[in-house]
Amino acid sequence: MSNPVRSSNPLVWLFDPLQPTGAQAEHAFRPVGGPMGWLIPLGIGVAALAMTLVGWVTSPQQFYFSWLVAWVFSLSVTIGGLFFVLIQHLTRARWSVVVRRIPEALIWSFPLLAILGIPVVFGMHDLYHWTHHELIDPASPEFDPVLAGKAAYLNVPFFLGRLVFYFLVWSYLAFRLYTLSVRQDVDGDPEITVKLRRTSAWGIAVTAITTAFAAFDLLMSLDPHWFSTIFGVYFFGGSFGAVMAFMIFTARLFQRRGMLRQTISTEHYQDLGKLMFGFVVFWAYIAFSQYMLIWYGNLPEETVWYRHRLEHGWEYNSAALLALHFVFPFVVLISRWAKRLLPLLTFMAVFMLVMHWFDLHWIAMPVLHEHAAFHLLDFSALVGIGGVWLGLVYFRLSRHGLVPQRDPRLGMSLGFMNS
Amino acid sequence: MSTIKELARDVKGSMGIFDGKDESLYGVLAEFRHPGALLEAARSVREAGFKRFDVHSPFPIHGMDRAMGLGNSLVGWLTVGGGIAGMALGVWLQWWTSAVDYPINISGKPFFAIEPSIPVIFELTILLAALSTVIGMFALNGLPRPYNPLFYSDRFRKVTDDGFFLHIAASDRRFDLESTQKLLRDLGATHIETIRDSGTADAEA
Structure with missing residues (x-):
């Protein structure tokens, strides 16, 4: 079967595997506004990355931690986007068709993020205490029987193998979900909708498992004595809320730049807002579930994780996390009118993205710093990785129709109303 | 005393329980051909200034809340x-x-x-x-409510199958038997009945 959309040349393939199809899009769904929309974030990102790399020389350990937090931030939003697209196909969602292209373009970030993850591999010795060989050598005075017991799972080759596996799986799913949907724009083949649903059926199970284990590997193993079986769900909850915020922010940005104005309505924003609100609550529910069981069990190797985060200034970060990642957005977003008041919703979306990063910082950084601290590199790495990542998402969006224009359910999405 | 009674009437009216104007007159019931006609009729009846009216259909009709002028639920x-x-x-x-x-x-x-x-x-x-x-x-919603004078209308049984009805209560301030019936007829009602709380329904058209 001939493919109507050609692959792009190998240099661009990593950023967008398909030749532009935007010119074939219907007028209302056509990307406009020129390349500045993606060049600006990309340029800012590259500049900030250059600044961040200076930190690699001056304070490498800080650099690795800052990089890890910023990289996992972009990665988690992308994983959230993958979940969102999979769920829409599995549930045959109607309302979301007009906003689906945004996460579809988002998820082809996995190959880029695999490359941006290389510094984490170089920094493993600084980031992950369990990589120190003397800890699992019974003859060494540093011998740690707990970590020796975990060595079958926490060892460098297996760790790297798992990371490669996660990125292969995510990239394969992203490739199918993204390229098939763009192909449908051009040839309108209704079979593609069925294919996407079939892929999503196994895709969501695999994504769920790989996401949980990625959270264990990348974040939980920073404190290798500590363990929490719910940690993967916690990571997922934050990520899914963050991708809702990302979609609200991106849709509003594109509307301000003169695109999708007649397509995405207050009704769609209200639904995105509902999901963002729902995952504010879900995140808090899971965060509390994790905390309460550890409080009740009162086992030293578990409580120490919270102990670190409740002293030396980290207690303010913990309180801020509770107040600003849950209480404040809960109160603001609970009302129907708040989710339909677009300036407020957009502000909350940006705010929740910042809080998601704050959450990841709160998870990772107490491992490095006993006393609560933000470092300039935290911000430059976030702007750097985030800018490059965002710029290339918008690059993909600038090359294709902004809506899956021949999706069989598009009409129902355009006319969608909240009762 | 009369203001308290009036308040109680308003509260019950907001629950869809409309007191009769007097013993003999409960309101008019009009049947429409299809959901679209019912939606249009509800909009026109609201625009004509009626407050105590309700619609009955076999299934929920999209946009009816707005057409009837119902606000957000309390x-x-x-x-x-x-x-x-x-x-x-x-x-x-x-x-x-x-x-x-x-x-x-x-x-x-x-x-x-x-x-x-x-x-x-x-x-x-x-x-x-x-x-x-x-x-x-x-x-x-004024539920559970086992008794409703609309049940006196035989035609009203169609409401669980293929009937689309609009009912204007006699207790509405703008209600006037003749002009209300005329309004409903002009809106395209196929049948209009006067419902009496005494247990009869008079077919008018």
Whole structure:
């Protein structure tokens, strides 16, 4: 079967595997506004990355931690986007068709993020205490029987193998979900909708498992004595809320730049807002579930994780996390009118993205710093990785129709109303 | 006295329970051919200034809330009230049972602590919020209501199958038997009946 959309040349393939199809899009769904929309974030990102790399020389350990937090931030939003697209196909969602292209373009970030993850591999010795060989050598005075017991799972080759596996799986799913949907724009083949649903059926199970284990590997193993079986769900909850915020922010940005104005309505924003609100609550529910069981069990190797985060200034970060990642957005977003008041919703979306990063910082950084601290590199790495990542998402969006224009359910999405 | 009676009428009217104007006249019932006609009729009746009217159809009709001029349901406020009451009850229950009435030292933990209390507080919040939502929804809809004068109309039985009805209550301030019937006829009603609380329905057209 001939493919109507050609692959792009190998240099661009990593950023967008398909030749532009935007010119074939219907007028209302056509990307406009020129390349500045993606060049600006990309340029800012590259500049900030250059600044961040200076930190690699001056304070490498800080650099690795800052990089890890910023990289996992972009990665988690992308994983959230993958979940969102999979769920829409599995549930045959109607309302979301007009906003689906945004996460579809988002998820082809996995190959880029695999490359941006290389510094984490170089920094493993600084980031992950369990990589120190003397800890699992019974003859060494540093011998740690707990970590020796975990060595079958926490060892460098297996760790790297798992990371490669996660990125292969995510990239394969992203490739199918993204390229098939763009192909449908051009040839309108209704079979593609069925294919996407079939892929999503196994895709969501695999994504769920790989996401949980990625959270264990990348974040939980920073404190290798500590363990929490719910940690993967916690990571997922934050990520899914963050991708809702990302979609609200991106849709509003594109509307301000003169695109999708007649397509995405207050009704769609209200639904995105509902999901963002729902995952504010879900995140808090899971965060509390994790905390309460550890409080009740009162086992030293578990409580120490919270102990670190409740002293030396980290207690303010913990309180801020509770107040600003849950209480404040809960109160603001609970009302129907708040989710339909677009300036407020957009502000909350940006705010929740910042809080998601704050959450990841709160998870990772107490491992490095006993006393609560933000470092300039935290911000430059976030702007750097985030800018490059965002710029290339918008690059993909600038090359294709902004809506899956021949999706069989598009009409129902355009006319969608909240009762 | 009369203002209290009037207030009670208004409250019942908001629940869809319309008192008859007098013993003999309850209102007019008009049948429309299809949901679109009913939607249009509801819009026109609201624009004509009627307040006490209701529509009946075999299935929910999209956009009917707006056509009838129904605002947001008040049930959300009852949910909040129930939720706050449940939360207060949960806090009190946890504190009183574990720190006041029967304090037991469990591995040195505080008698009353917020951490283990939250599940109880949370569940009671949800329980009372959910119950007040359901009960409030029934109350605001005036349910359960086994008796309705509209049941005197034989034609009204079609409402569970293929009938689309609009009912204007006689107690509405703008109600006037002749002009109301004319309005409904002009809106394209296929049948119009006058409903009397005494147990009869007169077919007019």
